[in-house]
Amino acid sequence: MADLPLVLLHAFPVDARMWQPLRDGITTRHRLITPDQRGLGRTALPESAHEPSLDHAARDLIALLDRLELDQVVLGGCSMGGYLTMAALRAAPERVAGLVLIDTKSTADTPEAARTRHELARRAETEGVSGWLAESMLPNLLSAETRETRPDVVETVRDLIDSQQGAGVAWAARAMAARPDSTSLLAGADVPALVVVGEEDALTPPDAARAMAESLPRGELVVVPQAGHLTPLEAPAMVTESILGWWPFA
Template sequence: MIEEKSVKIDDREVFYLKRTGVSPKTTLIFIHGFPFSSSMWKPQLEVLPEGIEAYAPDIRGFGKSTTPHSFFSVDLFARDLFAFLDTLQLGQVVLCGLSMGGYISLRAAEIDRSRIKGIVLCDTNCVADTNESKLKRFSTIDLVASGRKNEFAESFLKNLFAESSFEKKDPGIELIRSIILSTAGSTICGSQLALASRTDTSAVLGEIAVPALVIRGEYDQVMTPAQAIQLQQGIRRSELITVPSAGHMSNIENPEVFNDALLNFLAKHFS
């Protein structure tokens, strides 16, 4: 059963989805991408085995979680993650982050690897933005700040999904569109600045000694094959899975293959 819950942490309220396990041996934390919410992880929460308990929090400002300000950074998001773990008294966990969620996972590994027993990096990378990428983010801020969030959403969606997903009218497209449109403009703009200013985390790859899984959609237009290979080659106990017929939203576009990869990884290392 998946429950929606909330917890007060300092001056903000964090909403999250929880999948309760039966005699759980492992705790899994799903971290959503930009500019999404915890609901993007429902196809995974629904299929987890009884020995896994899972949490999918809304990052501050996203979904239903509140924030007292929008001066964000990936470092702040990572420290929020640890505050969430501490508040719920969760010990070592497996992190599963997509895109921005992967950036947060890698920054968390830099801060305190002792809290992480496994890591799943989906459609993400470890390098900082190029100047070109930063300028694109600044253009997004201008677009959203000028009241054209709808225009941003439609443009952004084209980069998120594979062409085949649009052809078959994947319901995930409408889900993500609705999440983007419901996200506050201040959160979108603050997050774009956070992503543009994030640090390079490639140095931490060689220090990650826990089991790792790298997942990339076959037609991901946002993250390149080389970036996925860099993660896999940099983390010694890792494997790379390519999800066919999927773009950047690999967990939504092809949940069968994504879920098989995730469940096999969990069974192999944490059962």
């Protein structure tokens, strides 16, 4: 099998710039594709009557693969990017040769979590995101160690969040709230799979990552010490090494 491209999908509420710390290390060995998801970064939010759903974002991704003439890729993502990876796997399993699931989970939102997302969406639409969203999310996105000792990472995440459009953030939040449970989907995904999680991830904790890795027929787990929910920004060298060391394709 010829070497496959790696497609990495970004977390919420940031954009594909979060992958920049991994780019140099990965591209020495593999082609890396990091699109912005609809409504975030440089990708516009389409005018559509459809209810927000990651299924629509998955169709965006499949259309991108078609334009790039890529029959199969190794597909992965962080947090929301992992949810979108699962939506794409559900929509077009034949396009996915392997999975890289970073700080994400296969379960659906609880009713309380979904309500919180809808409240965030309403505020983002009415106020935008600058001045409140980053401050409210940083304690859950980054470990205490990162927040206390890595001001550069804190500022990077704050800047990424502050640069997003309120409408795109609202759409993504509602789409995540509507996502289904994907546990059985992963249990049927007989492809090589890497699961990466920060040791201090408060949103998708190591226990959830371990359960996800165990449900995958060919899953492997890596726990990143002292990192929180954004391991690609908190520990890019270890995440890069984990992907390159796991890579099962010639």
